[in-house]
Amino acid sequence: MIELKSVAHTYSGTQAIKFRDWKINNGEQWLLLGGSGSGKTTLLHILTGILKPEIGKVFIEDTSIYELTSRKLDQFRGRHIGIIFQRPHLIKSLTIAENLILAQTFAGLKTDQERVTEVLASLDIDHKMHAYPATLSQGQLQRVSIARAVVNRPALLIADEPTSSLDDKNAFAVLDLLLQQSGLNQATLVVATHDKRVKDAFTNTYELI
Numbered sequence: 606m607i608e609l610k611s612v613a614h615t616y617s618g619t620q621a622i623k624f625r626d627w628k629i630n631n632g633e634q635w636l637l638l639g640g641s642g643s644g645k646t647t648l649l650h651i652l653t654g655i656l657k658p659e660i661g662k663v664f665i666e667d668t669s670i671y672e673l674t675s676r677k678l679d680q681f682r683g684r685h686i687g688i689i690f691q692r693p694h695l696i697k698s699l700t701i702a703e704n705l706i707l708a709q710t711f712a713g714l715k716t717d718q719e720r721v722t723e724v725l726a727s728l729d730i731d732h733k734m735h736a737y738p739a740t741l742s743q744g745q746l747q748r749v750s751i752a753r754a755v756v757n758r759p760a761l762l763i764a765d766e767p768t769s770s771l772d773d774k775n776a777f778a779v780l781d782l783l784l785q786q787s788g789l790n791q792a793t794l795v796v797a798t799h800d801k802r803v804k805d806a807f808t809n810t811y812e813l814i
């Protein structure tokens with residue numbers, strides 16, 4: 606369960622962005638809708654422990670996440686939250702498998718090569734395990750980003766505009782993968798988008814205005 610309570614944030618020199626209270630139950634799949642500049646990325650950063658809001662609290666289960674020490678918060682994020690950014694950013698000097706192993710290490714977990722292989726296989730990209738990011742297509746890199754986000758079996762899977770730079774066919778394919786992976790890993794899913802094409806795939810929506 607994730608709960609947003611009385612949260613508002615102000616960047617210096619801008620108007621405050623207020624967020625409605627929001628309760629997300631475990632396993633639910635949500636779409637976070639809003640136009641460009643409405644605060645979607647800000648809200649995802651607040652939800653995932655990257656940005657402490659000026660006002661309000663964020664609870665994940667019973668933990669008020671901004672009351673953790675920053676070291677604890679980093680570890681908490683690594684273990685419980687998987688994030689897929691708009692553009693994949695992998696470490697270029699590491700292979701695909703090594704990038705996923707690094708995600709395990711960052712979370713303070715033991716290396717689990719079997720899990721790495723399993724996740725890559727579930728996304729049909731295991732044949733690229735020993736390849737370097739620069740040799741993969743955008744679509745393949747998007748799959749690797751999803752694999753890296755789910756490798757530690759996060760309770761919460763977050764994607765920030767994962768479809769905005771894709772054509773219809775690829776946009777729906779990526780959404781299918783996110784929905785499938787959240788089901789497979791029993792993870793709560795929150796996908797931010799301004800892309801109305803994807804609205805019908807979700808039953809729950811939180812809209813920013």
Ligand code: ADP
Nearest residue numbers: 616617619639640641642643644645646647648
């Ligand atoms: P979205 O992801 O919906 O496009 P953002 O959360 O990125 O919206 O931005 C919300 C608002 O906050 C915008 O007006 C944006 O210009 C502003 N903003 C975002 N990040 C910063 C920042 N680091 N410093 C100042 N203003 C910011």
Ligand code: MG
Nearest residue numbers: 645646647766
């Ligand atoms: Mg954004």
